[in-house]
Amino acid sequence: MRGGVKHFSLSILTAPDLQTQQFYHQRLSGELEYLERFRPFLRELRLEE
Numbered sequence: 001m002r003g004g005v006k007h008f009s010l011s012i013l014t015a016p017d018l019q020t021q022q023f024y025h026q027r028l029s030g031e032l033e034y035l036e037r038f039r040p041f042l043r044e045l046r047l048e049e
Helices: 003-014 018-044
Strands: none
Touching: 003 018
16 A cells, blocks of 8 residues: 555545545545556556555
8 A cells, every 4th residue: 555545645644624524535536546557567667565
């Protein structure tokens, strides 16, 4: 898992308000979509964690 995903996961839990939580949730969703889309390429390049 990329460092950004871990960071945003923790940020959602510690966000001070709902708006900030929603912002981090949207960013996390984007990170996960990115990983899923490019996983075959990352695997071939041996960059997958």
